[in-house]
Amino acid sequence: MTDPQVPFSSRRRQRAREQLLDAVLNAAGNDRFIFKQSVAELESAVRGRTGADTVVACAAPAGGIVMAANALGVTRDDRVAVAACAGPEVVAALSMLGARPAPVDVSPGTGVPDLATLRSTGARVALVDHPLQVAAPGPLGGPDIAVVHDATGLADALFASWAPGLWDDAAVTGLGRDGPLLAAGDGALVVTHKAPGRTVRMLRNHGQDGVTRFLHHQIGRNSRMDELVASFAVTMLMHADAARERTAALAARYDDRLDDLRAAGVHPIDSVGLPRGTGYGVVADQRDCVLAALAKHGIEVGPLLKPPPWLDHETHPGAATVVTGGLLLPLHPDLIDHQLDLVVATVLGSRGDE
């Protein structure tokens, strides 16, 4: 199989071979497996970048969302507000919580629900994901509804905007192939406030308080980030500035073509002045044509959204639009300008393929 002309992801992780091997050798060679120095360093580094009270490293995004929801009072059989186009992490979290979904529609212009819509469910907690890899335009929660965000892929946006409250009560960001938090295995970080943070920290290690072993205050989970995963992530985080700057410049290059893209029926999602996540999110009127054209030119796109069981196209037209038209175009620091220009040209040219 030949390499794509324009890959969706960068090769940053593959180039970090020495850092990865160091992370493994340091962990295994020194018997540092779980909850040692690197996890603490990563949590501290992300706390510093966000200004959050609490950052808790855990095993994976779905588990992080579950623990944050538990910390905010969600128990089995509770109704939890979710987007009608919720992604796999939120779907998995609901199943693990044993909670019932109260699905709401989203704005096709943002990919997320608004506060009024969330409140209309009567649920006390909402789980909100960001399928088009942009932050919400403002806080989504209020005094009567707490919100946990799945911010996977959106670490840069989270770093830039946790303080003003854009991420409500908690944001969970997973380690990935791109972005500032590179993954050497599964892992996630729960960014939250002090009180729920204490509960999340206990829940991630079988309900223990971190002081007395084998004394279980709560029915917790096993959701721990491995030391080698944390070690690699924190090393790469320290060298992520250049990648972030390059990615921002590329996003701006896409933005410069906004009018052309809209005229071609491909609608970029407003990033509200914050860094985009993994991919440049758009909603295409004729997505199949766009996909066919991109494939023909060897241009990869991000994974397409799979509709969750509760999506009803008639009741949730905004969510249906996001699921059937949403698309993530390549956006990563390895892209060179002419590759991005090729993506745009191909998208614009796909209109002629109708």
Added chain:
Amino acid sequence: MTIPFFSSAATFEQLRPAILERLAGIIDRDHYVDGAEARGLERDIAEYTGARHAVACGSGTDALLLLLAAAGVGPGAEVIVPAFTFFASASAVSLLGARPAFADIEPVSYGLDPAAISTAITPSTMAVMPVHLFTQPADMDGVTEAAAAAGLDVLEDSAEGIGMRYGGVHTGLIGRGGVLSFFPSKTLGAVGDAGMVLTDDDQLAAGCRRLAAVGMGGRMDEIQAAVLRERMTRLDADIRRRCALAAELDERLAPLAPAISTPRLVDRRSPVQAVYYVYLIQTDDKSGLVRHLTERGIGTEEYYPRPLHLQPCFAGLGYQPGDFPVAERASGRTVGLPFYPDLNEDAVDRVVAALTGFVESRGVS
């Protein structure tokens, strides 16, 4: 120089070239979760244990969740769990909305006492979960008979059971299914969390895979799988080393009885293959012994200082002190000594000397 409770650094150093070669493959594929190494480990473990199905996941706890959920454990159900075991045996039941129903253990094997099963059965009981702790399998003849008499599934917590066999069958495969934990200190340990479900039941395996595919139970990291595949190449040698180490400790600590009791293997109706994962001793003055060893730079682990029915998180289940006297007594007396293939003779000498000094200093024998 301290003797840690556990270390595998020397083993890792010996396996380092082979592990680095596997890591190079992972880096080239740029695929770090649930990939070729995890599939390979499933095949390797299936072959080693004789399992028809092995399903990799993020941890032993995740494996328990998958196993129980696939077996239909959920709200309204009860599962009989021994009162003396690692927390996850019971928490996995609770996390699925079911209720753990505790039962007492045998005093020597620490396994679920088959005679205690019948009194824990209610109309909601769905399954029995024996746990194969520290060294030897639970009494699986007794457990399976008691479960069969009541029409209950047997779902094994065989997290510690790699290499243990009962009647020639690997633990985890005697009942409907079981699990393995590859937590770093386990007999077959990774360098972080990892786990696996074992079963010969096609339907159960399919259920586990379905649940794993929708995100229940974490995924196994490729690096962990790669390390485990290399560690498996010396698993039988490690088990033999553990047995030899245990035999040496048994002999050298024998004069300290009854102040220090060493592990004993229980004869069963079926032949048993034991594996010394933890060398657990018993003593009246547990906290004094732990303090004594700590002062001499010797690590220990207290498995388990409080039985599950007396944990704060299970207070709502209504159990009281005295409900499970054997489990409660074990909690007050058990101490795990440093015990792993990399433990050298000098360390063994120091541990024996420290224990001897403890007993002599208290004038007990």
